[in-house]
Amino acid sequence: MYxxxxxxxxxxxxxxxxxxxxxMETIHxxxxxxxYLWGQYKRSTNDAVKEEIAECFKTYAGDYIVRFGKYxxxxxxxxxxxxxxxxxxxxxxxDNEEIRIVVKxxxxxxxxxxxxxxxxxxxQTYAYYDELKQKINDSSQLNIEHVIxxxxxxxxxxxxxxxxxxxxxHSKRYQHAILKKGNDNSYFVGCFKCxxxxxxxxxxxxxxxxxxxxxxxxxxxxxxxxxxxxEHKNVAEIKKEFVNVEEEIVLEKRILPEVSLEGFxxxxxxxxxxxxxxxxxVKDAExxxxxxxxxxxxxxxxxxxxxxxxxxxxxxxGVVGRNKYSEExxxxxxxxxxxxxxxSREEKIKEIENxxxxxxxYYNFEGFKSGCTLYNANRLINSSKEEVFIVxxxxxxxxxxxxxxxxxxxxxxxxxxxxxxxxxxxxxxENVREEIKIYLLxxxxxxxxxxxxxxxxxxxxxxxxxxxxxxxxxxKDAGEATKEQVDKAYKTAxxxxxxxxKKKIVVKDYDTGLKSAVE
Numbered sequence: 001m002y003x004x005x006x007x008x009x010x011x012x013x014x015x016x017x018x019x020x021x022x023x024m025e026t027i028h029x030x031x032x033x034x035x036y037l038w039g040q041y042k043r044s045t046n047d048a049v050k051e052e053i054a055e056c057f058k059t060y061a062g063d064y065i066v067r068f069g070k071y072x073x074x075x076x077x078x079x080x081x082x083x084x085x086x087x088x089x090x091x092x093x094x095d096n097e098e099i100r101i102v103v104k105x106x107x108x109x110x111x112x113x114x115x116x117x118x119x120x121x122x123x124q125t126y127a128y129y130d131e132l133k134q135k136i137n138d139s140s141q142l143n144i145e146h147v148i149x150x151x152x153x154x155x156x157x158x159x160x161x162x163x164x165x166x167x168x169x170h171s172k173r174y175q176h177a178i179l180k181k182g183n184d185n186s187y188f189v190g191c192f193k194c195x196x197x198x199x200x201x202x203x204x205x206x207x208x209x210x211x212x213x214x215x216x217x218x219x220x221x222x223x224x225x226x227x228x229x230x231e232h233k234n235v236a237e238i239k240k241e242f243v244n245v246e247e248e249i250v251l252e253k254r255i256l257p258e259v260s261l262e263g264f265x266x267x268x269x270x271x272x273x274x275x276x277x278x279x280x281x282v283k284d285a286e287x288x289x290x291x292x293x294x295x296x297x298x299x300x301x302x303x304x305x306x307x308x309x310x311x312x313x314x315x316x317x318g319v320v321g322r323n324k325y326s327e328e329x330x331x332x333x334x335x336x337x338x339x340x341x342x343x344s345r346e347e348k349i350k351e352i353e354n355x356x357x358x359x360x361x362y363y364n365f366e367g368f369k370s371g372c373t374l375y376n377a378n379r380l381i382n383s384s385k386e387e388v389f390i391v392x393x394x395x396x397x398x399x400x401x402x403x404x405x406x407x408x409x410x411x412x413x414x415x416x417x418x419x420x421x422x423x424x425x426x427x428x429x430e431n432v433r434e435e436i437k438i439y440l441l442x443x444x445x446x447x448x449x450x451x452x453x454x455x456x457x458x459x460x461x462x463x464x465x466x467x468x469x470x471x472x473x474x475x476k477d478a479g480e481a482t483k484e485q486v487d488k489a490y491k492t493a494x495x496x497x498x499x500x501x502k503k504k505i506v507v508k509d510y511d512t513g514l515k516s517a518v519e
Contacts, residue, residue, distance in 0.1 A: 005060065006497065010049050011040070018056040019063045022102075034064065038098035055497065061106035066091070076106045131227045132216045136201065137186045143223055144179060144187050144200060150222050151207050155179060160189075164207070167194035167415055167451065194415040194451055195371050249461045249503040251423035254372045254510045256317035259365055264306065264319070265296030272324040275305055278395060278479065284402050288376075290394075293321065300363055307394040309368070310378040312427060318368030320375075320394060320413065323361055330359040362413075371418035375411035376401065380428055383408050387437040388429070389470075390417070390455070396441070396478035404483045406490075415451030417458055423507065426462060426518075433463040439493055441470045441478050460500040468493035 005019045012028065013021045013036075024033030031039070041053045062077035071079045071086065079086055091103045136144075145155050154161035160177035162168055168176045168191070176193040179200070187200035198206065204215040220226070269282050271292045285291070289308040293301040304321030311317045325333065331345075334352045343351075352358075364370060376397050380388065389409040391397055400409035412421060429436050438459060442452045452469065459467055470489040475481035481489075508515045 006056070008052060008056070010046070010052065012036075019060050022056060022060060022063070023065045025067070034098045034102060035096075038101060052497070057102055057105040058109055061102050062110055064102050064106070076103065077110075080106075080110070128227055129213055129216055132220050132225065133201070135225045135227070136216065136219055136223070139223060139225075141179065141181070141187075147204070147219055147222050148179060148189075151204065160191075163191040163193060163196075164189060164203075165191060165194060165196050165416075165454070167191060167196075195413070195418050196416050196454065197371075197418070248506050249422075249458070250419060250506045250508055250515070251426060251462075252372065252419040252510060253423055253507050254369065254420060256311060256315075256369065256372055257367065258315050258317060259319065259368065261308075261316075261319075263298040264291070264293050264301060265298060266291040266306070267294060267296060270294055272303075272305070274324050274326075278399075279403065280398065284398065287402065288398055290398070292324075301365075304363060307375065309370070309373055309375060311373055312378055312381060312424060314378050314381075317373065318370065319365040320368075320370065321363040322394065323359070323363075325359075327359045327361070369420065370413040372420035372424075374421050374424050375413060377410045377424050377428065380408055380410065386435075387439060388425075389439045389441065391441045391478045393477070393479060399479050399481070400441075400486070404478075404481075404486045406486070417455050419508075422458055422462055425459075425464075426505070429464075434465050436464070437466045437468060438464055439468045439470050439490065441472065441489070456496050457500050460496075461503045462505065463502045467496045469496060 005017050007015055007017055008021065009015075021027065021033045022037060024036075027033045027036045037053050037056065041050055044050055062075060062080070064076050066072060066074060066076070066079065069090075071082070074082075076087065076091075079091075087103055087107060092100060092107070094100050094103070141158060145158070148155045148160075153164055156174060158179050159174040160179070161173050162171070163177040171193070177189070177191040179187060179189055182188050188197055189200060189203045190197040201212065201215050201219065204210065204219060205212060208215065208218060210218060271280075271282065271285060272294075275285070275292070291306050291308070293299075293304050293306055295302075297303075301319065301321040303324050305324055307320045307322070308316055309318035309320060323330065331349055331352055334355075334357050335348045338352065338355065340348045340351055374390075375394050387408060389400060389406050391400060391409060391411050392415060393413065394411050397409050397411040400406040412418075417425075426433075440452055440455055456467055456469075470486075470493045472478065472481050472485055472489050475485050478486060505518050506515055507518050
C-alpha cells in the first residue's frame with residue numbers, strides 16, 4: 001500500500017512533501033531544497049522547526065537524489081545497494097556541508113545489513129563485543145555505579161539521587177530510582193515512581209546517544225575492561241545482540257495470580273469524605289469496584305480507598321490502595337499525635353519518618369505488579385475499537401468514565417507505559433493499530449510532560465500511528481478537570497507527527513522464561 005510522505009508545517013515549505021523539498025534543484029534564489037533545509041536548521045531558533053527538519057533527514061535521507069558524479073540521478077539508497085564504499089569513503093567527505101550531513105544521517109540510521117555468511121574478521125568482531133558485554137555484566141555494582149557517575153548522575157548504594165528520566169525532581173532524594181542486577185544477570189536502571197525500566201547498557205545508549213556497540217566501548221573504557229585472544233564463537237548465536245538490538249521493542253507477558261479480598265473488611269456504602277469531595281457517589285464506586293478499607297481492615301490497606309484491578313480475562317489480580325489523607329494531612333496528624341511542637345515543619349517530617357510513619361500515597365497488594373496491567377482495561381475487551389484514552393491514576397479513570405463520558409479510558413498507575421501495559425494494548429488492538437486513535441492526557445507537571453514523550457515513542461514503535469496529545473487547561477489532571485475542560489482538550493487534541501519507526505515486536509514470557517518474536 002502506498003504511503004504518502006510527511007509534509008512540512010513551517011515557512012516557505014509549509015504543506016510541501018518532505019522528499020520533494022529535499023530534492024528540489026531550486027527553491028529560493030540559487031539555493032537547492034537541501035541547502036535551504038540545512039540553512040534553516042542551523043539558523044532557526046524554533047525547536048519545532050529544527051525537529052521537523054531533523055525528522056525529514058532521519059526518515060528520508062535515503063531518498064535524496066545525488067546530482068553529480070558517476071552515480072548522478074540515483075538516491076542514496078540506490079547507491080548504497082550498488083557501492084556502499086562510495087557513501088562511506090567519498091560522499092561523506094564532500095565539500096558541501098549539507099551533502100555531508102544528509103549522507104551521515106543516512107549511514108547512521110540505515111547501517112549496512114550483515115550477510116548470512118561470516119568471515120573470520122566478522123566472527124572475531126562479534127565474539128569481541130559479546131565478551132565485552134559479559135565482562136560488563138560480571139562487573140561489581142560499585143563499578144557500574146562508577147559508570148553512572150561518569151554519565152553525570154549522583155548514586156549511592158544502588159539508589160539514584162533523583163530519577164534519571166526526571167519524574168521526581170521535587171521529591172525526597174534517593175527515594176525512587178535504583179540500579180540493580182536482574183534475573184537475567186544483567187544490570188538495569190529503574191524508577192518506582194514513573195516505572196520506567198531500562199537495561200543498563202541500553203540506558204547508556206539512550207543517555208549518550210550511542211549505538212549498542214559504541215556504548216559497550218565507552219563503558220569498557222570507563223572501567224578499563226580489555227579483551228584479548230577471543231575465541232571464535234558461533235556468530236549466528238550472538239549477532240542478534242548487536243545487529244538487531246536497536247530494532248526490537250520487548251513486551252512483557254505475565255499471568256498474575258488471582259487475589260483474595262479476605263482481611264480488607266470492606267463495609268458496603270462506607271467511604272471517607274475525601275472520596276465524596278471528588279464528586280463521586282456510592283453508586284459510582286460500586287460500578288467501578290472501588291471500596292474503602294476502614295476500621296475493620298486487618299491488613300496494610302487500612303484508611304485507604306481501594307481500587308480492584310482485573311486482567312483482560314476479568315480475573316481479580318490486584319488491589320491498589322490510595323491514602324484517604326493528603327500528604328499534608330498525614331504529617332499534620334502524626335505531628336499532633338507525637339506531640340511535636342516548637343520545631344520547623346521539615347524537622348517534624350524528619351522526626352515522623354524516623355518513627356517509620358512515612359507517607360505512602362499508594363499501597364499495592366503484596367505481589368501485585370501494576371506494570372502488567374492497565375486500570376479498567378478489562379472493560380475495553382468488547383468496546384468500540386475506534387479510540388482509547390490513557391490517563392495516569394485510578395481517580396482520573398473514574399472521572400473520565402463516569403462523569404465525562406469517555407468510557408474507553410485506562411490508567412497507567414503513573415506517568416509512563418510499562419512493557420507489560422504495552423503488551424495489553426497490543427493484545428487489545430493488534431489488528432487495528434494503524435486505525436485506532438490513542439489520546440494521551442498529559443498532567444500539567446514536569447513528570448507528566450516527560451512521560452508523554454516516552455509514551456509516544458513506545459506506542460509508535462509498537463505500530464500505533466494515530467496518537468493525540470490532550471492538554472488540559474486550568475486543571476492539573478483528568479481527576480480534577482471539569483467535563484468542559486476535558487471536552488475542549490479532546491476537540492483541540494494534537495495529532496503527533498510520526499517520528500519513530502515501528503520495531504520488531506518481541507514478547508518475553510515471564511512464566512516460561514522464553515522470548516519470542518510475534519511480528
